[in-house]
Amino acid sequence: MRNTGQCPKCGCGVILLIQTVASVGEGLYAAQLAVVASAEFGVRAAGDLAAYCCRGCGYVEHYVRDPATVTVDGQRVVELVRPPRAPYR
Numbered sequence: 558m559r560n561t562g563q564c565p566k567c568g569c570g571v572i573l574l575i576q577t578v579a580s581v582g583e584g585l586y587a588a589q590l591a592v593v594a595s596a597e598f599g600v601r602a603a604g605d606l607a608a609y610c611c612r613g614c615g616y617v618e619h620y621v622r623d624p625a626t627v628t629v630d631g632q633r634v635v636e637l638v639r640p641p642r643a644p645y646r
């Protein structure tokens with residue numbers, strides 16, 4: 558939806574951009590991607606979330622605002638990189 562401006566589920570072309578996703582717990586706070594750091598250190602925040610919501614059906618996509626800041630440790634956060642395509646013959 559972010560790139561196409563169209564809902565992949567229902568085809569609606571009206572999308573709501575939620576600049577800061579909020580969560581309600583004890584108080585109101587900005588929702589974050591949470592990563593389990595370890596059993597000892599618990600959960601740590603890894604990035605503020607933005608959301609795109611289809612006005613027609615309510616389908617939602619979440620995005621980390623600054624994915625470059627998410628720490629890759631190879632265990633709990635693994636970076637998957639698609640190999641380059643072989644040259645077309």
Ligand SMILES: [Zn+2]
Binds near residue numbers: 564565566612615
């Ligand atoms: Zn939709």
